[in-house]
Amino acid sequence: MSADPNFVVELxxxxxxxxxxxxxxxxxxxxxxxxILGYLGPNGSGKTTTIRLxxxxxxxxxxxxxIFGRNALIEKAAVHASLAYVPGEANLWPALTGIxxxxxLAKVHGSVDETYRKQLIKRFELEPNKKVRTYxxxxxQKITLIAALASRAELLIxxxxxxxxxxxxxxxxxxxxxxxxxxxxxxxxxSHILEEVEALCDRIAVLRSGKLVELGTLEQMRHLSAVTIxxxxxxxxxxxxxxxxxxxxxxxxxxLTCQVNGPIDQLLTALAxxxxxxxxxxxxxxxxxxxxxxxxxxxxx
Amino acid sequence: xxxxxALRRAKILSASQRVITQFTFRRAVIGALLFGVxxxxxxxxxxxxxxxxxxxxxxxxxxxxxLANNAALSLFYGDKSANIVSPDGYMVYRIMPILVLVxxxxxxxxxxxxxxxxxxxxxxxxxxSGQSAARSATLKTLFGIAGAISIALLLIALLLAAAGHSGKxxxxxxxxxxxxxxxxxGAILAVAIGALTSQIAAxxxxxxxxxxSVIILFFMLRSLGNTVDSLAWIKxxxxxxxxxxxxxxxxxxxxxxxxxxxxxxxxxxxxxxxAGRRDLGASLIADNESAKPHxxxxxxxxxxxxxxxxxxxxxxxxxxxxxxxxxxxIDKTVAKTLTSSGATKGKIAQTxxxxxxxxxxxxxxxxxxxxxxxxxxLLLIMVTNYIGAVRDEEASGRLDNMIASSRSRGRWLLxxxxxxxxxxxxxxxxxxxxxxxxxxxxxxxxxxxxxVLGGLNILxxxxxxxxxxxxxxxxxxxxxxxxxYALIAWSxxxxxxxxxxxxxxxxxxxxLLHYVSLVPAATANWRTFTILTLLxxxxxxxxxxxxxxxxxxxx
Numbered sequence: 001m002s003a004d005p006n007f008v009v010e011l012x013x014x015x016x017x018x019x020x021x022x023x024x025x026x027x028x029x030x031x032x033x034x035x036i037l038g039y040l041g042p043n044g045s046g047k048t049t050t051i052r053l054x055x056x057x058x059x060x061x062x063x064x065x066x067i068f069g070r071n072a073l074i075e076k077a078a079v080h081a082s083l084a085y086v087p088g089e090a091n092l093w094p095a096l097t098g099i100x101x102x103x104x105l106a107k108v109h110g111s112v113d114e115t116y117r118k119q120l121i122k123r124f125e126l127e128p129n130k131k132v133r134t135y136x137x138x139x140x141q142k143i144t145l146i147a148a149l150a151s152r153a154e155l156l157i158x159x160x161x162x163x164x165x166x167x168x169x170x171x172x173x174x175x176x177x178x179x180x181x182x183x184x185x186x187x188x189x190x191s192h193i194l195e196e197v198e199a200l201c202d203r204i205a206v207l208r209s210g211k212l213v214e215l216g217t218l219e220q221m222r223h224l225s226a227v228t229i230x231x232x233x234x235x236x237x238x239x240x241x242x243x244x245x246x247x248x249x250x251x252x253x254x255x256l257t258c259q260v261n262g263p264i265d266q267l268l269t270a271l272a273x274x275x276x277x278x279x280x281x282x283x284x285x286x287x288x289x290x291x292x293x294x295x296x297x298x299x300x301x
Numbered sequence: 302x303x304x305x306x307a308l309r310r311a312k313i314l315s316a317s318q319r320v321i322t323q324f325t326f327r328r329a330v331i332g333a334l335l336f337g338v339x340x341x342x343x344x345x346x347x348x349x350x351x352x353x354x355x356x357x358x359x360x361x362x363x364x365x366x367x368l369a370n371n372a373a374l375s376l377f378y379g380d381k382s383a384n385i386v387s388p389d390g391y392m393v394y395r396i397m398p399i400l401v402l403v404x405x406x407x408x409x410x411x412x413x414x415x416x417x418x419x420x421x422x423x424x425x426x427x428x429x430s431g432q433s434a435a436r437s438a439t440l441k442t443l444f445g446i447a448g449a450i451s452i453a454l455l456l457i458a459l460l461l462a463a464a465g466h467s468g469k470x471x472x473x474x475x476x477x478x479x480x481x482x483x484x485x486x487g488a489i490l491a492v493a494i495g496a497l498t499s500q501i502a503a504x505x506x507x508x509x510x511x512x513x514s515v516i517i518l519f520f521m522l523r524s525l526g527n528t529v530d531s532l533a534w535i536k537x538x539x540x541x542x543x544x545x546x547x548x549x550x551x552x553x554x555x556x557x558x559x560x561x562x563x564x565x566x567x568x569x570x571x572x573x574x575x576a577g578r579r580d581l582g583a584s585l586i587a588d589n590e591s592a593k594p595h596x597x598x599x600x601x602x603x604x605x606x607x608x609x610x611x612x613x614x615x616x617x618x619x620x621x622x623x624x625x626x627x628x629x630x631i632d633k634t635v636a637k638t639l640t641s642s643g644a645t646k647g648k649i650a651q652t653x654x655x656x657x658x659x660x661x662x663x664x665x666x667x668x669x670x671x672x673x674x675x676x677x678x679l680l681l682i683m684v685t686n687y688i689g690a691v692r693d694e695e696a697s698g699r700l701d702n703m704i705a706s707s708r709s710r711g712r713w714l715l716x717x718x719x720x721x722x723x724x725x726x727x728x729x730x731x732x733x734x735x736x737x738x739x740x741x742x743x744x745x746x747x748x749x750x751x752x753v754l755g756g757l758n759i760l761x762x763x764x765x766x767x768x769x770x771x772x773x774x775x776x777x778x779x780x781x782x783x784x785x786y787a788l789i790a791w792s793x794x795x796x797x798x799x800x801x802x803x804x805x806x807x808x809x810x811x812x813l814l815h816y817v818s819l820v821p822a823a824t825a826n827w828r829t830f831t832i833l834t835l836l837x838x839x840x841x842x843x844x845x846x847x848x849x850x851x852x853x854x855x856x
Contacts, residue, residue: 055705058852081707091698094504095609096599097592104599109706127591133421133504134590144702 005069008033008155008186009054014063016049016210023049025210027063031155031188036181038201039190040290046210047190048088051159054188055085067155081110083155084148088163088190090140094133098126098143105147117150123172137164149176156180156187162196174200198286206290222283226259229267231276238274243267321428321438325445329411333449335790336407337456340400340484342794344457345464347396348388352469362386367638369394376524376627380545388470389550393480401487401544402520408450408488409512412495415442418505426581436577443496443569450488457481472550480549486561490540491516493568500575503588511586540564602703602716610690614724617683618731621676625732628672629739636665665745669752670819672736677759677817678793680725681766685785687721688770692778696856704853711845718771718841725763729756747821755818755825761833762813768840775847778854788813 004010009031016024024046031037041047052058054065056076065072072079092101102121106112121128124142132140141164148156158177162170170193177187177200191197197204204221206214214221226247231237237256240246245262260267264281271279355361369381379398384390416439419425428438458474458481465472472480494512502508519539526536527545536542543557575585598604607614691714694700704710733756740747766785774781792812809815816833818826 052853055701057701057704059850076704077707077709080705083705085701085705087698087701087705089698091701093605093609093699097594099594100596100599103594103596104605105702105706107600108602108703108708129591129594131588131590131592134588 006033007031007066008068009188010064010066011050011054012064012066014050014053014065015061016046016053016058017061022210024053024060027207027210027212029205029212029215031186032203033186034181034184035202036177036187036189036200038197038204039188039207040192040194040197040204041207045207047207048159049210050207051085051157051188051190054157055080082153083157084109084151084153086141086144086148086156086158086161088159090137090144092132092140092143095131097129097131098135098139099128101132101143102128102147102150105144106151109147109151109153111152112150113152114150116152117146120146120149120176123176124169138166138169141165142169145173145176149180152183152185154185156185158187159190160192161189162191162193170196194286194290204286218286221286221289226261226284227264228282228284228288229256229258229260229264229271230278230280230282231256231271232278233274233276235274238270240267240270243270319441320431321433321441322445322448325415325442326448327445328415329446329449330452332407332411333453334456336404336488337453338460339790340404340453341457341460341464343396343400344392344480344484345461348392348470348472351391351395352388358386364638365391365394367634375528378527380527380548383548384551387550389465389472389476389480393483393549393551397480397484397549398523398541398545400484401541402516403487404453404485405487405491405516405520406513408446408491409495409509409516411449412443412446412492413499413505413508413512415446416496416499417502417508420499420582421505429581434577435579435581436573439496439573439576443492446492450485450492453488454478454481454485457484476550479547479553479555482558483544483547483549486544486547487541489565490519490561493565493572496572497568497575500572500579501585503584503586507586507588602708602713603720606717606720610687610720613686617679617724618728621679621728621732622735624675624679625672625736626739628675629669629736629743632665632668632740632745633743635668636663666747667819667822669736669740669745669747670822672732673756673759673817673819674814676729676732676756677762677814678789680728680759680763681789681792681813683728684721684725684763684767685770685782685789687717688767688774688785689782691717692774692781695778695853698855700853701855709849711849714771714845714848718767721767722764725760726757729760733757751821751824755820758818758820758825758827758830761830761837762816764837765816765833765840766813766837768837768844770840771844772840772847773844775844776851 007030009029011027011029014024014027014029015022027046027050029050039047039050049058053060054067054072056065056073056079059073067079068082070079093104096104099121102117106117124146126139126142126146130139132143135143141161145158145161148158156177162173165173174196177189181187181202187200189197189201198218201218203215203217205212226245233254233256235254237251237254240256240258241249243260243266245260245264246267247259247261249256249258256271258267351361351365355364365385369375369378369385375381377399379385379394381394383394385394416425419428425438429435433441458478461472461477461480462474465477491512494515495508498508498512498515499505502511519541522535522539523541523545526533526539526542536545540561543561546554546557548554579585598608700713703713730753733753736756737747737749737752740752766788769788770781770785773784792814795809795812796814816829818824818829
């Protein structure tokens with residue numbers, strides 16, 4: 001059993017190798033009770049591998065997975081009873097209808113809040129009596145989402161849950177995920193949609209080539225990247241390339257845009273001497289952080 | 302320079318035009334090779350077998366003509382007006398119609414998979430987003446399938462000609478090629494029918510269902526014409542009748558290739574016309590998009606399995622009962638014919654003694670044991686297909702939904718196995734009961750306990766096969782079905798050629814079918830049954846342990 005009841009998920013030294021290829025490398029990650037943890041990474045970085053390891057669908061080469069203090073690789077059934085999973089691709093039984101599939105998944109999971117399920121069917125605008133084979137990708141995804149949310153499981157493991165959903169349904173997902181967190185449920189959210197992660201997640205973990213490269217709140221991570229400065233001038237903007245920490249300087253007519261890492265006093269002094277008409281500073285968005293992080297690590301900068 | 306660019310573009314365009322055909326050919330050619338080898342061995346073994354069993358022509362004629370007058374046998378056998386006493390004529394009469402039917406069902410599956418199946422999965426859209434429109438892509442797919450069929454055709458012709466060149470009876474290259482063409486025409490017809498039903502039906506499943514219904518109807522009409530002399534003209538109305546009338550090796554009537562060719566071309570023409578006219582995903586026969594929910598069987602894995610596979614299992618039950626009933630209904634005629642000659646009776650007795658070890662029954666009782674042989678073959682194929690379905694559940698990712706919940710992997714697999722084992726027991730009991738009922742109605746004195754309960758011994762090899770399949774599935778899931786089918790093909794081939802080629806005991810013991818006690822010709826060997834069943838259960842246990850501990854392998 002885990003010593004700290006605040007951690008719902010504890011991954012320690014988790015490694016998965018396929019022959020010589022390392023899919024996940026010494027991952028150490030905790031998910032705190034009641035939070036939404038955003039799990040980011042480019043394609044092939046090991047996100048789905050992590051989730052499949054957590055669910056015991058594949059075995060780790062080394063390391064351990066504890067969920068609710070239990071060893072998830074050994075006490076699978078007990079662990080799974082407290083979680084619900086939404087796969088990245090909804091593979092369902094084409095001959096069943098939507099409502100039959102929801103009924104089956106509820107029976108298999110063992111718990112369902114039927115009143116809430118009815119609400120979710122309405123909110124996600126699912127036509128439950130249609131056969132699964134006639135559903136679009138997004139509608140199939142709605143079924144797995146409704147099944148997971150209606151289970152009221154303590155931990156929701158969501159692997160790119162909004163793939164295929166239209167923007168309106170994405171919004172509904174965000175609302176329901178936020179409601180789940182407010183009720184005390186914990187969510188492990190793997191996603192490509194940075195806006196979604198930015199809006200929903202309390203903490204963010206970033207994976208690259210099977211290694212965890214960043215973990216923290218968005219605010220903490222913003223300090224890792226450059227602040228964007230935009231200034232306009234009456235005449236020609238000043239030369240600032242020589243200033244320490246300044247990068248990506250772009251000058252178009254009288255408009256200057258640049259990014260700065262670290263102290264900005266030298267830059268502000270240089271800009272002030274040129275008497276700017278306007279001066280804007282903006283913290284990096286998650287997308288910019290993500291791009292900066294990957295650009296930097298892959299040497300593209 | 303511009304000419305070089307134009308040439309390069311033309312090359313790229315030409316390559317892109319070929320890709321659908323090549324892709325389809327690649328996916329169909331392995332099956333074509335297997336079918337070609339299987340059909341060649343089956344065909345040659347029949348001719349070789351009849352010569353080995355009855356070298357004396359007069360004796361052979363007496364036996365075969367006696368059988369040819371049986372109505373039930375005429376359902377599946379060929380045109381009795383052919384020279385069925387010669388080994389090549391007997392080959393055409395005895396096995397060609399069945400191989401034509403097998404080839405048709407095989408090719409219907411391939412065609413509907415490559416056309417409607419691709420459309421169902423969404424892959425067809427990707428192909429159509431290239432340089433081919435729907436009609437052209439359909440045609441290119443059919444070219445790919447035609448390529449694979451050509452391989453099967455050539456293989457059958459060459460293998461038979463080679464065997465006929467050095468074997469006990471002569472098969473010329475021209476004759477073998479004509480025989481192979483007649484045999485493969487079932488597959489060609491099925492391609493045309495499958496291409497059409499792929500345009501008409503809403504899903505691949507329905508395309509297969511409609512196509513199989515048409516093929517079975519055509520085959521039944523031909524069987525009716527074969528069975529009732531006054532209805533022989535019906536054979537002129539069905540493509541399977543036209544194939545019979547091609548008559549390889551004996552007064553060939555190649556003129557029947559004309560209606561066969563015309564039927565194929567017209568059907569494909571209609572299919573291509575429809576392919577170019579309809580929207581992607583649309584069909585002439587609409588599918589019910591909605592249905593009233595039924596929750597009864599959705600509370601457990603075994604319930605879900607039964608619900609999803611009940612039609613297929615029912616089909617296996619019907620098929621097994623049908624074959625068993627056929628055997629039982631021809632029992633008296635066959636027994637009478639076979640025992641009409643003292644020499645023949647002695648040979649049959651020897652054959653049964655070799656097969657069963659302790660043959661002592663009357664001929665009419667002994668012949669009923671052929672039903673058990675057929676049922677066990679069908680059950681072996683059924684469990685293999687079922688393991689294929691289990692693998693498909695994992696490969697498709699649907700299994701993730703089950704085992705990511707509180708259900709354990711082992712329980713999931715075990716519940717599925719309980720269903721298929723129960724189905725095998727039920728099919729075995731029902732089929733043997735039907736044999737017993739029909740035989741008893743004809744006045745054949747055979748006890749219920751001997752035939753129906755004793756018949757359960759065929760489940761021994763089935764359990765062993767299932768255990769082997771589960772064991773491989775537990776460690777190397779992608780290999781399980783391949784190994785199982787290879788073992789069935791091996792067992793079947795060894796059993797077929799054992800009689801004709803007098804194989805060594807050691808070799809025949811490698812066949813699973815060797816371990817079936819042919820009741821009521823022999824008494825059930827419960828010791829062998831117990832050993833095979835325990836080995837099977839052992840395999841299942843090892844397989845479940847392996848499955849519990851390996852990675853889930855989605856495609």
